[in-house]
Each structure stands twice: as C-alpha cells, then as structure tokens.
Amino acid sequence: LVYGVLLYIGAAAFYRYFFHPLRHYPGPFMAAITQGYQAYYNIIKIGGLVYQLDKLHEIYGPVVRIGPNTLHFNYREAYHDIYTYGSTLVKDREFYHRLVPYATESSVGFVDPALAKTRRSNLAPMFSRQAVAAVEHLVQQKVDKLLRILQEHHNSLESSVDMGAACRSLTMDVITSYCFGEFVDTLDAPGFDHPFNQSLMSSFRIFWDLQHFYSLVPILLANHLPRKLAMLFLPLFGGYIDLKFAFENQVDDILRDPRKLSSVDHDTIYRHLLDEEPLPREALIQEVFVLMSAG
CATH class of the missing domain: 1.10.630.10 (Cytochrome P450)
Known part of the structure; x- marks a missing residue:
C-alpha cells in the first residue's frame, strides 16, 4: 500500500511537470507538482503567499504558475479579459467552494452562471x-x-x-x-x-x-x-x-x-x-x- 501511494504521488508529479497543459508557464518546481507550495505559505506563513507572489513575478514575469492547475497574473489586461461583462469563463468550483464552504448555494458560492445570475437578480x-x-x-x-x-x-x-x-x-x-x-x-x-x-x-x-x-x-x-x-x-x-x-x-x-x-x-x-x-x-x-x- 505504501509503495502504491508513493508510486501514485511520483506519477502525478511527473505528469504535472512534464505533460500538464500548463507545463510551459514558468514558476517554482514545487508549485508545479503540488498544492503543498501554496499550503506552506498560506498556513505555515499565515497568509504569506500574497507577499511571495510579488517575489515570484519579479523572477518569472507577469504570468506565474503557482499550483498544478493555477496561474497568477499581475497585469491589468488580464483582469479585464477574465471579468469583462458577458465573459463565458466559469468560476473555479474548487476555489469558490473552499472560499465559502458554508455557502456553496449562495450568490457567491454558485459557479453556474445561470444560477448566480438568478440569485443576483x-x-x-x-x-x-x-x-x-x-x-x-x-x-x-x-x-x-x-x-x-x-x-x-x-x-x-x-x-x-x-x-x-x-x-x-x-x-x-x-x-x-x-x-x-x-x-x-x-x-x-x-x-x-x-x-x-x-x-x-x-x-x-x-x-x-x-x-x-x-x-x-x-x-x-x-x-x-x-x-x-x-x-x-x-x-x-x-x-x-x-x-x-x-x-x-x-x-x-x-x-x-x-x-x-x-x-x-x-x-x-x-x-x-x-x-x-x-x-x-x-x-x-x-x-x-x-x-x-x-x-
């Protein structure tokens, strides 16, 4: 069982670093293979990821891979591309349900655009x-x-x-x-x-x-x-x-x-x-x- 778990972790890390769709974006090695990178700064450093992001952008540029499935932007155009009116981009279910775990069916927690629009109305x-x-x-x-x-x-x-x-x-x-x-x-x-x-x-x-x-x-x-x-x-x-x-x-x-x-x-x-x-x-x-x- 232990060997199986280690094999799974190793295979997942290998895939995330070499074959993942975000593999071409720059960022720390640990951030590319595990959510533990963010967990370290958020929990051990008590929310310190926000300060670490500035350092990462100084090193890697305006777009940084900060998690296996996460990119972080620090230029204005990205905000308007993502949050423009009529955007078809869907909210990240994992992020928002963790943001408000007690309110997943609220105006903030809804990730379905139709449901969110109805509640906002x-x-x-x-x-x-x-x-x-x-x-x-x-x-x-x-x-x-x-x-x-x-x-x-x-x-x-x-x-x-x-x-x-x-x-x-x-x-x-x-x-x-x-x-x-x-x-x-x-x-x-x-x-x-x-x-x-x-x-x-x-x-x-x-x-x-x-x-x-x-x-x-x-x-x-x-x-x-x-x-x-x-x-x-x-x-x-x-x-x-x-x-x-x-x-x-x-x-x-x-x-x-x-x-x-x-x-x-x-x-x-x-x-x-x-x-x-x-x-x-x-x-x-x-x-x-x-x-x-x-x-």
Whole structure:
C-alpha cells in the first residue's frame, strides 16, 4: 500500500511537470507538482503567499504558475479579459467552494452562471441606490449610537478602543437589521467584544485551513456532528458552528411567522426574498453568512 501511494504521488508529479497543459508557464518546481507550495505559505506563513507572489513575478514575469492547475497574473489586461461583462469563463468550483464552504448555494458560492445570475437578480433590488437611500436613517442611527458610545466611554487620553471591533459591531447591527428587521446589539457589548463578533472572526481564521483541507468540510458541516467533536478537528471551527446555529434559529423564526417582517418600519432583505420566489431554508441561511462576511 505504501509503495502504491508513493508510486501514485511520483506519477502525478511527473505528469504535472512534464505533460500538464500548463507545463510551459514558468514558476517554482514545487508549485508545479503540488498544492503543498501554496499550503506552506498560506498556513505555515499565515497568509504569506500574497507577499511571495510579488517575489515570484519579479523572477518569472507577469504570468506565474503557482499550483498544478493555477496561474497568477499581475497585469491589468488580464483582469479585464477574465471579468469583462458577458465573459463565458466559469468560476473555479474548487476555489469558490473552499472560499465559502458554508455557502456553496449562495450568490457567491454558485459557479453556474445561470444560477448566480438568478440569485443576483433576487438580491439586486435591495442594493439599488433607491433601496439603500430608503434605509439611510437606519445606518445613521447606528453610526450615531457608535459615536455616542465612543464619547461616553472613550473620551480621554487614558482610554483606548479597538476600532476594528467597533466597526465590525456597527456593520453587524446594520446588516442584521436590514436582513431580519432586528439587530443583535453588538454595539452594546463591553469593548465591542460581542460573542457574534468573536464567532465571525474565529470563522475567518480557519479560512486557509479549509482551503487546503477541504475534505474535512463535509464532516465539520454535518448538522448532527456535536460541537465538541468538531472542535477536535479544528479548534477554531467552534465560532463558525455558533454562527450557524444562531442564523438557523433566526431564519426558522422568520419562516414560522413571516408576519414579523411586516411589523418593521423599513424594508428587509428577507421580506423581499420571501415575497418573490421563496428560497429554500438552507439558501436563506447561506445568504446571511455571505452578507455578514462581506460586512
């Protein structure tokens, strides 16, 4: 068995370096034969690949092979060729499903252009200039509240505050209110250290681990998997699980009684999604994750 595994690894490396369709593109030898090159910089160097890319382009030029199936570009024309309107290029399923493993059927996670377009069409009216202007008062209320808290509790040279956490709390309260019509009062948490913020940041920290150990995701996302058991695989995964349960409860509450959304004095994303062609429960939960992560 061991010899078989070694033979397979050797054969795969040989093919990737000498016969792969990308073999003519320059780049490090290890990057050409294994994803381990990226894993080393992303995990061991804690996201250091982005700095390594600059060095690679200085050595190899504007196009570098940074993985067996991956090219990296650093010139402007490539962006417009890839992301131009009407492009027939399809999103990389592997990358996007690892980018948002908890939201593979969301507006970000869809790799099928038709499905992605339909979901964007569902959400677009809620992010138009007119729709955003209609909830300007909501954003202003939260900004005023943040300023009031800063003035009351951090208005001296001796005090300090984590403005990153403060801004996350602000966006969290705005987004949850725009989604559900109610907010979680993260701004009221001492030092802006609300459990929701802790969970969200914790879920971000496992990004690189999930990119390179994606086979663990179906196990960790299983609804029946106890939190303590999931924590044995990835200690930081607890934050994601906490958020997942919270959003599931929120969506279930709305699905049980959609009239709750009608009592709010402003339009909400979920009222719009339910008034149109209703999305499945899981799709609603996944869109919350995407909106929170983007915020």
